[in-house]
Amino acid sequence: MVQTRRDFLKRTAALSAASYLGILLPFKDVGNALAADETTWHRGSCRLCGTGCRLELGVKSGLPVALRGVPQSRTNMGYLCMKGMHFWKLMNHADRLTTPLYRAKKSDKFKKISWDEAMNIAADKFASAVKEHGNNSVAYYGSGQALTEETYLFQKIFRGGLQTNNVEGNPRLCMASAVGGYMTSFGADEPIGGYADIEKADCFFIIGSNMAEAHPVIFRRVMRRKLDNPKVTVINADPRISLTSRIADIHLQFNPGTDLALLNALAYVIIDEKLHNEQFINDYVTFKKSKGDTIDFEEYKKSLVDYTPEKAATIMGGKVTADQIREVARKFATSKGTLSMWTMGLNQRKQGVWANNLVHNLHILTGQLLKEGADSLSLTGQPNACGGVREGGGLCHILPGHRPVEKEAMRNQVEEAWGIPKGRIPAEPGLHTMAMFSAVNEGKIKAMWINCTSPAQSLPNCNKYNKGLAKDDTFVVCTDIFPTLTTELAANLVLPTAFHFEKTGVYGCTERRSQITRKAINPPKGAKPEVEIVRDWATLLAKKLNDPVIDQCIKPFIGLEPEYALPKAIWEEYSQKLTKGRDSDLSGAPYEVLEGMYDGVQWPAPTVEYAKTGGTVKKFVRGMDPLAEKLKTDDKPYQFYGAGHPDHKLWVWMRPQANPEEMPDADYPFYLSTGRIIDHWHTMSMTGRIPELLRANPYSYIEINPKDATRLGIKPGDMIEITSRRGTNIMPAKVYEGPIEGMVFAYWHDQHPDRMINKVTMDAIDPGSKEPEFKICACKIKKVSGPQALKPYVV
Amino acid sequence: MKRREFLKKSGAALCMITAMPEIAFSKGLLKSPVTTNRLRPPGAVPEEIFAGKCIRCGRCVEVCPYRSIRLLDIRAGIFTGTPIIAAEEVPCYLCMKCVLICPTGTLRRISQEQTRMGMAVVNRHRCYTWEGSIICRTCFDVCPYKGSAIILDELRPIIKGDHCVGCGICTHACPVTAEDGSKAINIEPIYSRETVQWK
Numbered sequence: 001m002v003q004t005r006r007d008f009l010k011r012t013a014a015l016s017a018a019s020y021l022g023i024l025l026p027f028k029d030v031g032n033a034l035a036a037d038e039t040t041w042h043r044g045s046c047r048l049c050g051t052g053c054r055l056e057l058g059v060k061s062g063l064p065v066a067l068r069g070v071p072q073s074r075t076n077m078g079y080l081c082m083k084g085m086h087f088w089k090l091m092n093h094a095d096r097l098t099t100p101l102y103r104a105k106k107s108d109k110f111k112k113i114s115w116d117e118a119m120n121i122a123a124d125k126f127a128s129a130v131k132e133h134g135n136n137s138v139a140y141y142g143s144g145q146a147l148t149e150e151t152y153l154f155q156k157i158f159r160g161g162l163q164t165n166n167v168e169g170n171p172r173l174c175m176a177s178a179v180g181g182y183m184t185s186f187g188a189d190e191p192i193g194g195y196a197d198i199e200k201a202d203c204f205f206i207i208g209s210n211m212a213e214a215h216p217v218i219f220r221r222v223m224r225r226k227l228d229n230p231k232v233t234v235i236n237a238d239p240r241i242s243l244t245s246r247i248a249d250i251h252l253q254f255n256p257g258t259d260l261a262l263l264n265a266l267a268y269v270i271i272d273e274k275l276h277n278e279q280f281i282n283d284y285v286t287f288k289k290s291k292g293d294t295i296d297f298e299e300y301k302k303s304l305v306d307y308t309p310e311k312a313a314t315i316m317g318g319k320v321t322a323d324q325i326r327e328v329a330r331k332f333a334t335s336k337g338t339l340s341m342w343t344m345g346l347n348q349r350k351q352g353v354w355a356n357n358l359v360h361n362l363h364i365l366t367g368q369l370l371k372e373g374a375d376s377l378s379l380t381g382q383p384n385a386c387g388g389v390r391e392g393g394g395l396c397h398i399l400p401g402h403r404p405v406e407k408e409a410m411r412n413q414v415e416e417a418w419g420i421p422k423g424r425i426p427a428e429p430g431l432h433t434m435a436m437f438s439a440v441n442e443g444k445i446k447a448m449w450i451n452c453t454s455p456a457q458s459l460p461n462c463n464k465y466n467k468g469l470a471k472d473d474t475f476v477v478c479t480d481i482f483p484t485l486t487t488e489l490a491a492n493l494v495l496p497t498a499f500h501f502e503k504t505g506v507y508g509c510t511e512r513r514s515q516i517t518r519k520a521i522n523p524p525k526g527a528k529p530e531v532e533i534v535r536d537w538a539t540l541l542a543k544k545l546n547d548p549v550i551d552q553c554i555k556p557f558i559g560l561e562p563e564y565a566l567p568k569a570i571w572e573e574y575s576q577k578l579t580k581g582r583d584s585d586l587s588g589a590p591y592e593v594l595e596g597m598y599d600g601v602q603w604p605a606p607t608v609e610y611a612k613t614g615g616t617v618k619k620f621v622r623g624m625d626p627l628a629e630k631l632k633t634d635d636k637p638y639q640f641y642g643a644g645h646p647d648h649k650l651w652v653w654m655r656p657q658a659n660p661e662e663m664p665d666a667d668y669p670f671y672l673s674t675g676r677i678i679d680h681w682h683t684m685s686m687t688g689r690i691p692e693l694l695r696a697n698p699y700s701y702i703e704i705n706p707k708d709a710t711r712l713g714i715k716p717g718d719m720i721e722i723t724s725r726r727g728t729n730i731m732p733a734k735v736y737e738g739p740i741e742g743m744v745f746a747y748w749h750d751q752h753p754d755r756m757i758n759k760v761t762m763d764a765i766d767p768g769s770k771e772p773e774f775k776i777c778a779c780k781i782k783k784v785s786g787p788q789a790l791k792p793y794v795v
Numbered sequence: 796m797k798r799r800e801f802l803k804k805s806g807a808a809l810c811m812i813t814a815m816p817e818i819a820f821s822k823g824l825l826k827s828p829v830t831t832n833r834l835r836p837p838g839a840v841p842e843e844i845f846a847g848k849c850i851r852c853g854r855c856v857e858v859c860p861y862r863s864i865r866l867l868d869i870r871a872g873i874f875t876g877t878p879i880i881a882a883e884e885v886p887c888y889l890c891m892k893c894v895l896i897c898p899t900g901t902l903r904r905i906s907q908e909q910t911r912m913g914m915a916v917v918n919r920h921r922c923y924t925w926e927g928s929i930i931c932r933t934c935f936d937v938c939p940y941k942g943s944a945i946i947l948d949e950l951r952p953i954i955k956g957d958h959c960v961g962c963g964i965c966t967h968a969c970p971v972t973a974e975d976g977s978k979a980i981n982i983e984p985i986y987s988r989e990t991v992q993w994k
Contacts, residue, residue, distance in 0.1 A: 069928050081930045082970060085923070216930045220950060227949060243936075246947075678932060692970035696933040716939070717860075717890055787860045787890050 037061045043070060043598070044517030045507045046084040047145070047500040048681050050380030051075060051217050052509025053084055054599050057501050057520050064088040064501070064521055072598035074614065075195060075509065081216040083681055086690045090499060091521060093689055095482050097496035098526035105472055106492065115528070122493055123540035125475040129446035130162060130545060135426070139166035139436055139445050143452035144174065144382030144389050147505025148514070149570040150530040151388040152400060153557075154451065157538045159393075160420050161550035165405055165430030166445070169394040170453045171385040172433035173460075176769035177347040178378040179390060181356020184768075185364070185651055188583050188642025189390055189402055192619045193339075193375030194511030194602065198225055200373030203335035204234045205328075207259065207359065208345015208775075212243035213678045215343075215379055222341075223247050233331050237262060238345065240673065240703075240739045250328060253740050255317035256671045256776045257660040260351060262325065263358035264657065265312030268304040269329035270365055276333070277367030283636055285364055286649045295654070303654045315657060319740065333366040337373020343381060344675070348774040352766040354655040364650045370621050370638050380510040387508015391584045391603075392574065396430035400574060401582040402643070405429045417577040420549050432770040433459075434763060441468030447475045450491075451530065454484040454683040457756060458748075460772045461726045461763035466490075479530055483795050484685045485751055497530050498523035504567045505531075506594065512616070514586060515600030519563050531570060532562035579603070583627065583642065589615070660776040661764035664742065668724060668778035670708075671743040674757050680749040688751065688794035698792035700750035700757065701734045704781070708742065709735040717787035722746070724779040727759030732787065744781060748774075752793035824872030829987045831977065832882040832966055836864050837910040838894040838903040841989045849901040851876030855893035863887050880912070882963025882982045883972075887912060889939060889962050907939075913961030913984035915945070915954045921971055922979040924951050934965035934980050952980070961986075 041056040054073035058066035067088050071078030090096075100118035101110035113121075129137045140158045142151050146169075155167045182189045198221045211219040226232050226247055236248035239256045254262060270276050287300045309322035332338050340363065346355040360376050368374040380386050393400035403410035411425045431439055437459060439445045459465045469476065469490035478484075478491040487494045502523035508514045523529070535554050542550035556573060560566040568591050580587040588611035589601040602615035604627045620638050622628045631641040633648055640648045664671055679693040687693045702720050704712075714720065714733050722729045722744065731746065731754070739745045746757040762777035827842040829835055836855055840848055855878050856864045863885045864878045871877070880887050889910060894902045915934075923929040934952050938945045944958035945965065963982045971979035 071928075079928045079930055082923075082933065085929050085931075086970070216932070220930055223950070243932075678936065692972075696937060696968040696970065717888060787888065789861045 039065060041068070042501065042518065042520035044501055044520070045383060045509075045515045046080070047087050047383060047686075048083045049215055050382050050385060050510050051215050052383065052507065052511070052513055052515060052600075053080055053217050054515065055080055055084060057088060059520055062521060064091045070598055074599045075511075075513065076217045077221075079217050079220055082679055082693060083687060084217075086692055087500070087686065089690050090481070090686055091502065092524070093482075095689060096524050096527065097481060097483065097494060098524050099496065101491075101494040103492055106470055106490065110494065118493060118495060119533075119536050119540055122477050122495075122537050123544050125477075125492075126162070126447045127541055127544035129475070133446050135163040136166060136430070137444065137446040138162055138164055139431065139439075139448045140168070141433070141436065141448060141450045141453065141455060142167070142169035142389065142394050144169060144171040144380075144385030146384065146388055146452045146530065147503070147567070148384060148388040148392045148508060148574065149505045149567040150451070150534070151384075151394040152392045152574045153531055153534050153570055154449070155393045155400070156418065156553050157534060157541075157550065159399070159425045160415070160418050160553045161538060161541065161547070163424060163426055165396050165426055165428065166436060167394060167430055168396050168433045168436055169389045170433070170455070170458060171382065171389040172395060172771060173348070173458060173774070174344060174381045174771075175347055175378065175385050175390070176395070176771040177349065177352025177356055177766055178380075180353035180766070180769035181360060181378070183644045184353065184653065185357050185360035186642055187640055187645030187648075187651070188619070190386060190512050190584075191375060191377045191510070192370060193377060194513070194617060195221065196617050197337065197339050197373050197375045197377070198222055201225065201335075201337045201339035202229075202232055202373060203331050203338040204232070205237070205332055205338060205340040206235065206244060206248070207237040207340065207342045208347075208355070209341055209343040209379060210238070210242040210244050210675055211341065211343070211379065212246070214381070214676045216678055218379065219244065233335065235328050235331065239671070239743055240745055241737060250324060252324060252328065253319045255740065256673055256743060257349075257663075258316040258657065259346070260355055260358060260655060261307055261312045261315040261657040262320070263355070263362065264304055264307035264655070265309050265325050266329045266332060267358070267361055267365060268307045268312075269309060269326050270333050270362065271301050271304065273330070275330065276365045280367035281365065284638060284640065284650050286647055286651050287654070288651045289654050300652060300654060303656075307657070317740065332362060332368070335368075337371060338363070338366070338368040339373060340376050341379055343379045345775060347378075347771060349771075349776065350661050350764050350766050350773045351655075351658050352771050353768040354653075354658070357653040357655050361652050364652050370618060377510070383509065384507040386510060386512065387506060387514050391508060391579070396432050399425070400578040402584055403582070414578065417573075418553060419555075420552050424549060434765050434770060434772060437465040437468065440474050441465060443468075443471065443473035445474050447477075449477045449479070450486060451479045452497075454486040454685060456486040456489045457484070457683045457751060457758060459763070460758055460761040460774050462756070462758045463727045464763065479533060480685075481527070482685045482689065484683060485795055488795055495533055496524075496527040497533070498527050502527070503529035503531075503562075504564050506571060512584070512602045512619075513600045514589060514594065514603065515597070516591060516594035518595065529562050529567075531557075531566050535562075535566070580606075583619075585627070661773055662725075662762055662776070662778045664778045668780045669742070670779050670781060672722065672724065672760060672777050672779040673739070673743060673745050673775050674748045674761060675745060677747050677749065680747070682749065684749040684751055684794060687749075688792065694792055694794075697747075697749075699731070699752065699790050700747040700755045701732045702781070703734050703736045703738045703745040705739050705741045705743070706735050706737060708744075709733065712781070712783065714781075714783050718783050719785045719788055721782045721784045722757075722760055722779050723782070724760045724762075724777055726762070729755055729757055729760055730784060731755045732790065733783075744779065750793070751795055826872065827987070828867055828871050828874050828877075828879055829984045831981050831983055832963065834880045834882055834887070834912045834961065834963060834982060834984050835987060836878050836880060836893045836902050837887065837889065837891060837912060837960075838897075838905040839912070839987065840901055840903065841991055842987045843989075843991055845901060846873050846877060848899055849877045850899055852898060854896045854898065855902060858892045858896045860890060860892065861885055861888050864893060880963065882966045883976065883978055884967070886963035886967040888964065889960065907960070910960040910962070911986040912963070913982040913986065914956055914959045915961065915965055915980050916983050917952055917954060917980050921973065922952070923971060931970060933968045933970055937964050937968045939964065
């Protein structure tokens, strides 16, 4: 470039002037103004796991600045984990979706379109699918992280409006077996007690849960109890020695899939040594072989002879001794209060419901139930799997308020509450998750709405299902805050939504507790709350299908502002019309009551006065549960009014040991199990975007027992190829005295195509709960190279 | 300038430098670059003789699969060209390849457990868990010697000096970053200050 002296001088002068002005610009004052603003704190629930921690979001000048725990809360007592402390950083994240994106073909690139166009396209596609291919050609796949109002409204439009029960959610992948277990053993879903038992328990039986990683705040409560009372026994049963085992007095390490034998052996010892509670059994218990086949105590006892501690120890692989089993059984039966806790280790199994039943059996036999510190407590993974999906009607076979779809009277109650014609809700339960995605593979689902979840990564054997999702046969709408593998692979239309604290709604955690989070900040411009999206979409849908019933479904919500009034109206309808008179009665807990609570309300809570005390701490106990008094059939202190058991009793089930679907063999000699790590949440679309959390665990690795590693010549950090009959992963090795010999373990969060362990896992399902067996499959491992520097990968 | 004059002046300058060592060291020409979170690779000889023993061949940098080891540039004075690890940026993952390849014995051939790059020190006034009600366990989780080098006392991290190898993985992972770039857990290279025992 030619530059004359004059030019040079001119430019220099201009530059000097500009920099001088720049210094004078009031940048510093901006900072001062921010500093002068007070931080306001807004109470809400944690967005992440199912513990239900209460926290406060700090907002300064309309921007989120921090999160802190609520010390008065009965769930977390002010404690938070790292995920809970950091998720405010997602609210103004640069990756947030802010405009609807559309592509006609999944191979195309996304184009930005307006909200009007987007809603039109969504309504058009669903309307034409219904017209051309019938009502069951559309489907909703939701999430245990959506607010109750959202799940409820979605299922209302799909069931009442589009007349299909194809309403599912990712809780099918996490707690469907727990639902099955509670329904078959206690006759009513969800735990009898709650976290309050932790501080009263004398013996903890933790099986198939790594709560130190997955529920760190509950783990702290258990640890606190143990430290304050050294006589408290903690028993941990897990094929892998985890961080939870650190506080265990006894760790039972068995081969994956043999826990049914362990649980039966514990029952054997309890009965053999006469540690069972005869009075309790006589008063409240029925023994069952199958649903219609009632047996007596003697026959049940006989069925256990195959599970003497010696025999069970052999089945379990020899690391557990018969004496250990006896000791555990004695501690379990004779402690002042025994609290069992489990999560995915029992649920994500082909025998998930059976495993749940067998834990309940132990509590029923010993009477370690309904009293202080004793409970059979299934921990939930997601913040609103219980509240939104189990209670709100988010699964294909249940309507809101724990109503089974196949019962006509139940359907009619719902239709009446909605003011729609009788017979509008189809009698057949819809497709469960795995069947739904199989139907996508076969091209039977023409339009699908995926809300707040990423099945492209979270389904087991995902290679198989991603083929279907990638085809143009199914039109897919995704509502999310960030791009995920699913939006990239499967979506035709991506709708940006508001995040937690950017909208109002209720979450229901593990212990039947519903807690409200009110809007505290504005969503990024362009993002809308789901309830508003659904309402607008349904309005268009009614026009396109010319169906007044769809209009009727959203009539109570028309014209309401979407930030508070709309979710409030939805909650009002759900709690007052659909939970009233059911066991999950929340009619005493409108928004006003929930807002006044530091934590929330545990159902049943039929009246406002009662709800204000916090609700029911223990179900079924007269004097503690208002429904037990109201629905009592005799004078006994415990009343099992659950709709599942007409005889009002607890059922003890005969459930034999059964192997997982795929056992290691000569070709695939290792068990593979998967799990979580404290710093990450599910598919990492959120936690992967928080540098503090990503730095701690930037990518997945595979844990290998040191003995296996020595045998195969594997050193820490070596790159390992993990292959099953379904897919392959390559990730670094961590040689660690964790998994039992012959087993490897991997985290499932990583989005990188090489390290997505669900390509390898198994999609066999539990015949009862339809929950897939994520936790056990057979694989082989091979060293492919020495250590390599890897980069974290987030879409 | 005459030769005599030149010698005189340089002699005087040299005398001044040795007479006032703190000036020379503060100028950074002789000052060791090894400080908090700035570590030598595993097996390094004490700083006292490091600059003399290392021939700046750069092989440890080449062999490091994680690019943890970097060479110091000209600003490091007499330590220019010697290897360094910035623990909070890329820590040492203890693959022990560099100790095998070092041609001079500047990095001694030691095993993982014998490595003493420094010692982790928890800043209890900055650590989330020590400070209040946040349950963070990141340093414990990532430690390759958890249970022995770092233990949890009621969820609070405590370092056991006998076992800590000073790899810096905890420093790298620590979610707390202060304004000066340091973390709530930092590596102090206490072993590099050892004096060499000449026989």
